[in-house]
Amino acid sequence: MKTESSQNSREKEIEKLKKYKYGFSTDIENIKAPKGLNEEVIRFISNIKKEPKWLLDWRLKAYQRLKVLKEPNWQKPKYPKINYQDLYYYSAPKSFKEKPKSLDELDPKLLETYKKLGIPLQEQKRLNNIAVDAVFDSVSVATTFKDKLTEKGIIFCSISEAIQKHPELVRKYLGSVIPLTDHFFATLNSAVFTDGSFVYVPPGVRCPMELSTYFRINASDTGQFERTLIIADKGSYVSYLEGCTAPMRDENQLHAANVELIALDDAEIKYSTVQNWYPGDKDGKGGIYNFVTKRGLCKGKNSKISWTQVETGSAITWKYPSCILKGDNSIGEFYSIAITNNHQKADTGTKMIHLGKNTKSKIISKGISAGFSDMTYRGLVDISKKADNSRNYTQCDSLLMGNKCGAHTVPYIKNKNSGSNLAHEATTSKISEEQLHYCQQRGLNSEEAVGLIVNGFCKEVLQQLPMEFAVEAQKLVGISLEGSVG
Amino acid sequence: MLKINNLNAKVGEKSILNDFSLDIKPGEVHAIMGPNGSGKSTLSNILSGKKGYDVSGEIKFEGIDLFSLETEERAHKGIFLAFQYPLEIPGVNTNIFLKTSLNAIRKARGENELDALEFLKLVKQKSKELKFDEEKLNRQLNVGFSGGEKKKNEILQMSILNPKLSILDETDSGLDIDALKTVAQGVNALRKKNNSFLIITHYQRLLDYIKPDHVHVLMNGKITKSGGPDLALELEKKGYEGLN
Numbered sequence A: 001m002k003t004e005s006s007q008n009s010r011e012k013e014i015e016k017l018k019k020y021k022y023g024f025s026t027d028i029e030n031i032k033a034p035k036g037l038n039e040e041v042i043r044f045i046s047n048i049k050k051e052p053k054w055l056l057d058w059r060l061k062a063y064q065r066l067k068v069l070k071e072p073n074w075q076k077p078k079y080p081k082i083n084y085q086d087l088y089y090y091s092a093p094k095s096f097k098e099k100p101k102s103l104d105e106l107d108p109k110l111l112e113t114y115k116k117l118g119i120p121l122q123e124q125k126r127l128n129n130i131a132v133d134a135v136f137d138s139v140s141v142a143t144t145f146k147d148k149l150t151e152k153g154i155i156f157c158s159i160s161e162a163i164q165k166h167p168e169l170v171r172k173y174l175g176s177v178i179p180l181t182d183h184f185f186a187t188l189n190s191a192v193f194t195d196g197s198f199v200y201v202p203p204g205v206r207c208p209m210e211l212s213t214y215f216r217i218n219a220s221d222t223g224q225f226e227r228t229l230i231i232a233d234k235g236s237y238v239s240y241l242e243g244c245t246a247p248m249r250d251e252n253q254l255h256a257a258n259v260e261l262i263a264l265d266d267a268e269i270k271y272s273t274v275q276n277w278y279p280g281d282k283d284g285k286g287g288i289y290n291f292v293t294k295r296g297l298c299k300g301k302n303s304k305i306s307w308t309q310v311e312t313g314s315a316i317t318w319k320y321p322s323c324i325l326k327g328d329n330s331i332g333e334f335y336s337i338a339i340t341n342n343h344q345k346a347d348t349g350t351k352m353i354h355l356g357k358n359t360k361s362k363i364i365s366k367g368i369s370a371g372f373s374d375m376t377y378r379g380l381v382d383i384s385k386k387a388d389n390s391r392n393y394t395q396c397d398s399l400l401m402g403n404k405c406g407a408h409t410v411p412y413i414k415n416k417n418s419g420s421n422l423a424h425e426a427t428t429s430k431i432s433e434e435q436l437h438y439c440q441q442r443g444l445n446s447e448e449a450v451g452l453i454v455n456g457f458c459k460e461v462l463q464q465l466p467m468e469f470a471v472e473a474q475k476l477v478g479i480s481l482e483g484s485v486g
Numbered sequence B: 001m002l003k004i005n006n007l008n009a010k011v012g013e014k015s016i017l018n019d020f021s022l023d024i025k026p027g028e029v030h031a032i033m034g035p036n037g038s039g040k041s042t043l044s045n046i047l048s049g050k051k052g053y054d055v056s057g058e059i060k061f062e063g064i065d066l067f068s069l070e071t072e073e074r075a076h077k078g079i080f081l082a083f084q085y086p087l088e089i090p091g092v093n094t095n096i097f098l099k100t101s102l103n104a105i106r107k108a109r110g111e112n113e114l115d116a117l118e119f120l121k122l123v124k125q126k127s128k129e130l131k132f133d134e135e136k137l138n139r140q141l142n143v144g145f146s147g148g149e150k151k152k153n154e155i156l157q158m159s160i161l162n163p164k165l166s167i168l169d170e171t172d173s174g175l176d177i178d179a180l181k182t183v184a185q186g187v188n189a190l191r192k193k194n195n196s197f198l199i200i201t202h203y204q205r206l207l208d209y210i211k212p213d214h215v216h217v218l219m220n221g222k223i224t225k226s227g228g229p230d231l232a233l234e235l236e237k238k239g240y241e242g243l244n
Helices: A004-019 A039-048 A053-068 A108-117 A123-128 A146-151 A159-165 A167-173 A184-192 A433-441 A446-462 A467-480 B040-048 B071-077 B094-108 B116-129 B134-138 B147-161 B177-190 B230-238
Strands: A030-032 A091-093 A130-136 A139-143 A155-158 A197-201 A210-216 A227-232 A237-245 A252-255 A258-263 A268-275 A287-298 A304-311 A316-319 A322-325 A331-340 A345-354 A360-369 A374-383 A391-400 A406-415 A421-430 B002-011 B014-024 B029-033 B054-061 B079-082 B089-093 B165-169 B196-201 B214-219 B222-227
Touching: A039 A053, A039 A184, A053 A184, A146 A155, A155 A159, A159 A167, A159 A197, A159 A227, A167 A227, A184 A258, A184 A287, A197 A210, A197 A237, A227 A237, A227 A268, A258 A268, A258 A304, A268 A287, A268 A467, A287 A304, A287 A331, A304 A345, A304 A446, A304 A467, A322 A331, A322 A360, A331 A345, A331 A374, A331 A446, A331 A467, A345 A360, A360 A374, A360 A406, A360 A446, A374 A391, A391 A406, A391 A446, A406 A421, A433 A446, A433 B071, A433 B089, A446 A467, A446 B089, A446 B094, B002 B040, B014 B040, B014 B222, B029 B230, B040 B054, B040 B071, B040 B079, B040 B165, B040 B196, B071 B079, B071 B094, B079 B147, B089 B094, B094 B116, B094 B134, B094 B147, B116 B134, B116 B147, B147 B177, B165 B177, B177 B196, B214 B230, B222 B230
Parallel strands: A130 A210, A197 A227, A210 A237, A227 A258, A237 A268, A252 A287, A258 A287, A268 A304, A287 A316, A287 A322, A304 A331, A316 A345, A322 A345, A331 A360, A345 A374, A360 A391, A374 A406, A391 A421, B029 B196, B029 B214, B079 B165, B165 B196
Antiparallel strands: A030 A091, A130 A139, A155 A197, B002 B014, B002 B054, B214 B222
């Protein structure tokens, strides 16, 4: 016979699992670097990855810089002080000491994990036409569709592999958009980054499929510091999607990734994120700190970088995917849906830095807050003196559910060029009882009704996502707001 | 079909319906007429399941206690309300809304859901019957629709959902004569042995096109007089004050 308390805890467990379906952890033996942040640990990481000396020096330089940098504190969501000496900076499944050559050599437990996540790792799932690189804790596990991409000269692999096989490309572009000295979390990443994805699309090539990376944090007390570098050479095109999940843990885990995009003349990069890290429980315990630096450089003329993000997870989301519009006639776009529920907090937006002539940027931000959550849109549009005839259009819409959440819009606008043109629109609205009643009278239950109304609100952004993911994102939007209507 | 016994409704301390009773049998069309503030809209709100009222008394729909059903369950069982002020839902395509609604109801009834093609066929046929501009179905629900278009859209939804009991809450107000005829046509097309209607209105005008079986006068939250279609004409002549 079961005791009452064990039954209770079992029920609690089931209840928890229902809330966050990715909240399992996999029992795999890990190799970890010793806890803490110091030169030894950085040397350990660089050594285990057999990195060239220039990269080790680069990491150490970042570490020296980090020592004098202060953790920023201007953001709206505050968090308890992170003890950086109490984190693991490298964690890899033991069976990876020698990287597997093919999927068959992978630990079956890992494959099972990815199956649970619904990632099409196996080649037989090629029908999906999405090439996937999966990062488990700190190590890139496998990259699918390699052959098909190689035919076109496209390089899509883990950044560790790129460092070994294409050092000249990595050396040329790594840190060229997010410099070593940028800011605390970006510099921390430069010192200790473990793995991530690398993409290079050669001149004139249109990448024939979506490229995708799936990140998962598994081990406890582990920071995840991925580094992604995407280069679109002249006249090329690539669309890239990033997805994230993490198991449920009571403590907060830090995720501080750096993503650098470089578009040369006439090239286009489309970068989509569906972020669903563990948000913490409904009382705000646990969850991921998602402190990520993402920046794209439209280096060449007529280039284009487009960020689309659907941010529904994490205890705190703090990121501003940005575009530096250096090339004349270049275009930057930012489409964002950010949803916070329960005690989640987000301070997110973008920076559009206009340097070249005739540069254009567009910002569409949709923030939805429910429960006790708090959401801030923060965005910078900076038009430099030389950026003649530049344009920006910004639209920030906030939707509030209930009366215990918050929504804030903080736009910074710097226009140093009188021949340029900026437009900013912002709205704040609430889902009205009347709208809900109307939908319910037509047979929808309250959650279906909220899902429908919210998806309508987000439509302009959802439309930007690659088809395969738009449906998933639409469902995610509904799931994230479950239980937010009384 | 619908049996209301001694319904009382209050908002705060204010009493709106007082011992209101009504019996609608299958296939019947009832009209409720009354001046502003007589409790007409409260009645339709309560029947549809809108919260915020303090109610007592009894309402049975096909023998089931209506108060035990959520708003959407009432819709599943076949109650439809054509809203006095249809809501705008930005970003939601009218066709998609209609399809979601129809399939939610079909699913709840254990019927198979319609796929996109079957649905479009149905919607095409119904829009044609009601002379509803199909192009509007690709627009956001009620956004930028004129008052008349919104009301016609309600009637289109009604004819697609094919409810057992349709409640029309002042659907005729603000309509020109052509739109009025469309509304009447929608109601008359659905009028069958088993479909009933409760038509709430200020004016006799609509009743020129929809011939009711019973007309009731609602004053101060109570039915003060009931009769046949002639009662509506009498009202039109004498006004509410002139009754009795």
